[in-house]
Amino acid sequence: MNETTPPAATVTSHPLETALLIAGLVVAILLLRAILWRLLRFMRVGWRHGPAYLRRGVVLVRGDRVERWFEERFPRASRVLTARTDPTVFTGLPLTLMVLAAVYAAFLFAGLVEEVLESEEIRMADDVLMNYVALWRTEILVESFTWITALGDLETLAAVAFVASAFLWAHGPHRYIAPIWLTVVGSQVTTYFGKFLIARPRPDFVLEVTASSPSFPSGHTTGAMAVYGIIAYAVMRDVASPRARFDIAFGTAVLIAMISFSRIFLSVHFPSDVAAGLLVGLFWLLAGIALAEARRAHD
Numbered sequence: 657m658n659e660t661t662p663p664a665a666t667v668t669s670h671p672l673e674t675a676l677l678i679a680g681l682v683v684a685i686l687l688l689r690a691i692l693w694r695l696l697r698f699m700r701v702g703w704r705h706g707p708a709y710l711r712r713g714v715v716l717v718r719g720d721r722v723e724r725w726f727e728e729r730f731p732r733a734s735r736v737l738t739a740r741t742d743p744t745v746f747t748g749l750p751l752t753l754m755v756l757a758a759v760y761a762a763f764l765f766a767g768l769v770e771e772v773l774e775s776e777e778i779r780m781a782d783d784v785l786m787n788y789v790a791l792w793r794t795e796i797l798v799e800s801f802t803w804i805t806a807l808g809d810l811e812t813l814a815a816v817a818f819v820a821s822a823f824l825w826a827h828g829p830h831r832y833i834a835p836i837w838l839t840v841v842g843s844q845v846t847t848y849f850g851k852f853l854i855a856r857p858r859p860d861f862v863l864e865v866t867a868s869s870p871s872f873p874s875g876h877t878t879g880a881m882a883v884y885g886i887i888a889y890a891v892m893r894d895v896a897s898p899r900a901r902f903d904i905a906f907g908t909a910v911l912i913a914m915i916s917f918s919r920i921f922l923s924v925h926f927p928s929d930v931a932a933g934l935l936v937g938l939f940w941l942l943a944g945i946a947l948a949e950a951r952r953a954h955d
Contacts, residue, residue: 674794689906696902746949758942765873765935772856772872772928782926786859789921793863798922802865805918807911808876813840813883820887831951832890835944839882842940847875850936858924865922873932874925880915881937884908886944893948912937 742748771778806812817840821833856872869875888908892901916934919925925933 671794671796674796677792677797685910692906693899693902696898700898746953751946751949754942754946758939761935761939761942765932765939768928768932768935769854769872772854772932778928779926782859782928785927786920786923790862790923793921798863798865801914801918801921804914805865805876805922805924808880808915808918810844810875810879813879816887817883820890824890829894829955831955832886832948834951835948836883836886836890838947839886839940839944840879842943843878843882843937844875846936846940847873847878847933850932851875856926856929859926860923862923865924867924871925872929873936874916874919874929875933876919877912877916877925877930877933878937878940880912881934882940882944884912885937885941886948889941889945890948893952 739748740752743750768778817836820836824830824833824836850873851870854872855870858867858871885908888904892904895901895904912934916930919930919933920927
């Protein structure tokens with residue numbers, strides 16, 4: 657893929673408006689960070705006592721008699737259900753919720769594929785959003801997003817994964833190396849086959865930022881979601897400070913969002929391509945986390 661900054665003649669030049677827009681975006685991000693952190697602090701009591709409340713809720717819903725009858729009538733199923741809903745271990749409720757989330761993401765992706773192949777409404781919605789985004793293109797923003805979008809290139813993601821793996825190999829823990837490469841390989845292979853099986857044409861290139869492969873799903877978005885997500889998780893998992901974990905997660909989410917939006921802003925992907933990339937990336941991120949936790953339990 658060849659991506660370069662376009663000439664000034666293809667975009668507008670409004671330095672003051674661009675500066676105000678960037679300042680507004682920074683303020684909005686900081687405000688969102690503050691709101692989410694306060695909300696997280698407010699919910700910490702719930703997180704702390706959630707397992708106990710959940711067990712009580714399960715008992716209330718099922719009832720002692722019903723629970724005993726189910727255990728006596730279906731002992732094996734009862735053991736499986738109890739193990740799958742145990743909130744105190746990763747292989748219980750957390751893994752169950754992750755599997756459900758991954759399945760849900762897969763179904764959403766399948767529905768989006770169907771819409772792209774059969775519906776004109778999704779194309780109309782894509783065009784409306786892209787026409788609106790085009791109103792905000794300026795020289796500075798195009799140049800900035802050209803740099804940002806490069807962070808989602810396969811070459812960049814592979815380099816980041818290699819550096820992270822080398823650091824983990826030298827300093828540990830080693831358990832995260834395999835999950836990192838699972839997300840790299842899984843996300844890229846899925847994207848490759850998705851692109852050429854669906855074979856959706858790219859949007860009209862209005863800038864000198866171009867791409868040669870089919871459009872659906874966005875490989876940059878998929879890779880950013882999966883790879884940066886699993887690396888952030890690996891760092892967060894062994895950080896004691898809740899505030900530090902939150903900042904890592906929030907910063908990574910902002911990075912992924914910026915890379916994803918850059919694909920639309922630079923007119924190399926439709927918004928639905930980016931949405932599909934986020935879903936595929938989420939699937940492989942969840943798979944990577946599951947593998948990391950399985951290796952952690954084994955260690």
